[in-house]
Amino acid sequence: MxxxxxxxxxxxxxxxxxxxxxxxxxxxxxxVVFVAPIVYLVLASFGTSDILGRPTFANGFTLRNFENAFADYNLPLVLRTVAYAGIATILCIVLGYSVAYFAARFGGRFGLAIIALVLVPWLVDYLVRIYGWRTIAVDNGLVNSVLGGLGLGPVHLLGTPGMVILGLVYGYLPLMVLPIYASLGQLNPEVIDAGKDLYGNPWSTFWHVTFPLTREGVVGGVLLVFLPILGDFATAQFLGGPDTTMIGNVISDQFISAGSQPLGAAMTTVLIVGLLAAIAFASLAGRRRNAAAVI
Amino acid sequence: MAPGSRRRQRAGAPVFLWVIVVAVMVLLYAPILVVAVYSFNGADSLVQLNGWSLQWYGQVFQDEQIRSSFAQSLQIAAISSVVSTVLGTAMAIGLRHATPWLRRLGGGSVLIRLISPETATAVALFLLLGLVQIPLSFVTVLIGHVALSLAFVVVIVRSRLVAIGPDIEDAAMDLGATPAKAVWLAVVPLLAPSILVSALLSFILSFGNFVTSFFLTGIGTTPLPLWIYSSLRFGVSPVVNALGMIMLALMIVVALVAALLLRWNSRRRS
Missing domain, CATH: 1.20.5 (Single alpha-helices involved in coiled-coils or other helix-helix interfaces)
Structure with a gap:
């Protein structure tokens, strides 16, 4: 041998x-399509913009784009984006864990069907679903006609932070359910029963036994939800207002309207560095050193 | 603890869990239900319902722009699905035994793709295409979609390869097969289900893709999500509701065909 x-x-x-x-x-x-462009993006963030807003290195390299990206007037934008993404991610964990746990532990032979139910809305175009939310939430829309019928005053929903966060949770929830469901599937039910014998109380069993054993699934879900939300721009554009702009909106404006591409590149670079920091943190939080492997 | 009580503990979910699950399902399906109902609205209104009508469906089929967008989306989705599935499957099979530097490079670039937000990778490619002065077109959208799906294909096929184990090629070669024959006759047939799932996922991802198309499209190329985007920006129209339902029907057909093929495949094996 x-x-x-x-x-x-x-x-x-x-x-x-x-x-x-x-x-x-x-x-x-x-x-060619991903690595090289990102390298050039980082390079372009140190350039200046020509008349059309494109990056040029004729004037040498500068840090001004980063100074602009971190300027005081951008601070609320950054804080708001991180706050929206953070709140949406926490809501996704609470809701996603509940659904995954329900499907895995109480779903029986319908467990997979419940997960499929979570995934089917994905087959509807994202913008069409956002459009459905607009129909529900617009000032003279469904919610307000129901409230009006009950004699309650109209509520203003579109353009509020709550509406944007709702849209984000709605759009990214399936990405949280899947990894948690997968990690719950690997969990031996006997362990939970043993935990019940130890702790008795279902809540302490959950906190001390179930949740720690599925931490990798949660970390994977957080990576799949939190990171893309930081770059999202369609949700805030259609469900938000002038006060709920996110980083993604400002970045896409730099490239699509006549903005400064080097500034957009600098903001994207900051975003990517932030993501790497988040992933490093997540891999510390997850037990395995390579948390990205969860994906 | 008696076995009986243990069974009772497993019997039902607590009420609060039921409440959350039902609330999540309402949240997930509310906007889709609204779109479905309003797509049959007799009135030209986004608020009031007035009788039933198929007028919006009629308009979808009559609109020249929608038809051409539909055709473009189908072409992009079909081509990118085939190309990314072939390249990704080959990559996943090859990376197992490739030279270490290539294995690190390939695995690393898949990982970079998976952790970068789509907005970042799309604007980066947009910038690079500007640098080398390649005009944005149908082809640039297609390339963006292929590369986007490729990483997912590699992940899906690789997880199946891990389950199969690394010895299958060796066994085939011990029996006298050349490496190429070992891959084609021993490995690929075992991968058939994950190859099919990859192709299906690539198709759906491409057909519904908005962000990458948004930054990489040129004049004359408007995939459906971009058409919907512009119609949402410039005065909304109930046509979008009907179009959304037609797209959903198409996606369901694609998913059902895949499910049938998977079933047929597993029957044939057993």
Whole structure:
């Protein structure tokens, strides 16, 4: 048997051309389409903008874009974005964990069907669903006609922070349910029963046994929800107002309308660095060193 | 503790859990229900309902712009689904035995893709295309979609490969197969379900994609989500409701076909 590893290594070396050839096209595509552009984006954030707003290095490299990105008038924007993303993520954890736990522990043979029910809305175009929310929440919309029928005053929903956060929770909740459901599936029910014998109270059992054992699923869900929300711009654009702008809106304005692309690049760079910090924090919070593996 | 009491403990979910689950389902389906109801609205209103009518569906099929957007979205979704599934499956199979530097490079770029927000990767590609002066077009949208789905395909196929174990190629080669034959005859058939799921997911992701298309599209290319975006910006129209329902029907058909194929595949194996 001692010769077996060398034998198979020899075979693999003979197939090396095949293995490398199979992986190369995809790897090249990812590097050209994702890695190289991000490298250039970081570079462009140190440039200045020409007449059309495009990055140029004719005037050398500057830190001004970062100074502008961190200027006092941008601070509320950053804080607001992080706050919205944080609140939406916490709500997603509470709601997503409940649904996943319900499906895994009480769903029985309908467990997967419950998860499918969470996923089906994804098949409806995101903007169409946002549009559905507008129909519900607009000043003369469904909510207010129901309230009016009850003799209650009209409430202003569109453009409020609450509406944007609702839209974010709505859009990203399935991404929280999936990893938590997966980690609950790996949980041995006997462990929970043992926990009940130890602690008795269902809440302490949950806090001391179930939740810690599914922490990886939660961390994976947080990465899948919190990170994309930081870059989201469609939700705030259609459900928010002038006071609920998020970083994503300001970034997309720099590129689509005639803004300053280097400023947009700098803000995106800040976003990416923030994400890396969040991931590093998450991998500390998760038990495994490589928390990204949860994805 | 008696076995009986343990069974009782498992019997039902606490009331508050029921409340949350029902509330989540209402939250998830409320806007879709609204869109569905209003798509049959007889009145030209986003608020009042007045009788039933199929007028908005009629308008969807008559509108030249919607039809061309629909065709473009279908083409982009179909091509990017095939290309990303082929490239991603090959990449996942190859990376297992590729030289270490390539394995790190490939795995690393998949990871970078998965953790970067779509807005960031899309504006970055937008910038680079500007630098090398490639005009935005159908092709740039397509490339963006392929690369977007590719990472998901690699993850899905790789998780299946991990479950299969690394010895299957070795076993086939021990029986005299060349490496290429080992992959084609031993590995790929075992991957069939995850390849199908990958293709389905890529199709759905591409068909509904908004962010990447938003930054990478050029004049003359308007995938459906972008058409919906502009119609939401410039005066809303009930046509969007009907269009949303038609897109949903198409996605359900795609998902059902995939489910049937999966079932057929597992029957054939057993």
């Amino acid at each position: 001692t010769s077996s590893p060398t034998r198979s290594t020899g075979r693999r070396q003979r197939g090396a051309l095949l293995w490398n050839g199979l992986s190369l096209p995809g790897a090249i595509l990812l590097i």
